[in-house]
Amino acid sequence: MTEFTSHTEESTPEESKPLLAEQKKTYGMIGGMAKLMAEAPGLLEAYKVVGDLFKNSSFDEDKLTVVWQTINVEHDCHYCVPAHTWIARNMGVSDEISDALRNETPLPNAHLEALRTFTLSVVRNRGNVDDKEVQAFLDAGFTKRQILEVILGISQKVMSNYTNHFANTPVDAPFRKLEWQKAA
DSSP states (O other): OOOOOOOOTTTSOGGGHHHHHHHHHHHSSOOHHHHHHTTSHHHHHHHHHHHHHHHTSSOOHHHHHHHHHHHHHHTTOTTHHHHHHHHHHHHTOOHHHHHHHHHTOOOSSHHHHHHHHHHHHHHHTTTOOOHHHHHHHHHTTOOHHHHHHHHHHHHHHHHHHHHHHHHTOOOOGGGGGGOOOOOO
16 A cells, blocks of 8 residues: 655645644644645645635535535545544534434435435436436425535545545544444
């Protein structure tokens, strides 16, 4: 397996230093994934920018979590599932929603379930979603804008999930009590 460098504030490439400093200021720590992404400053910056754009989309905290965790679980990301469980709790998302996403069990309402179903279809079909599934998503109360915002969320999660697969990112201490494995 290829070894990736988990950068410190001192060892990180110059272009990544302000991004790591910002993460430390915002979260009180620099996450293991950011330390690894720092090797490629463009990736680290893109992840942050796309994440900020997605957080400012039309989705509320519950729906952001549904999109993020649906992708994390589908991609079997050992790092992002516990990290986003922790993030969801801090955003006020109920454990009922988080547990359903982590365990791939039904969500508490049909609206959120429609979002998970659509997001899974986009991921599994690489964007080639049939018209019936698109219409079902729209009929569930979502919009054309939100179709495109799901793509935005997927773009962010591909960067993190794939990085964590290549680097086998260790789960950070605050997330360890929320560790997760995909059900067989």
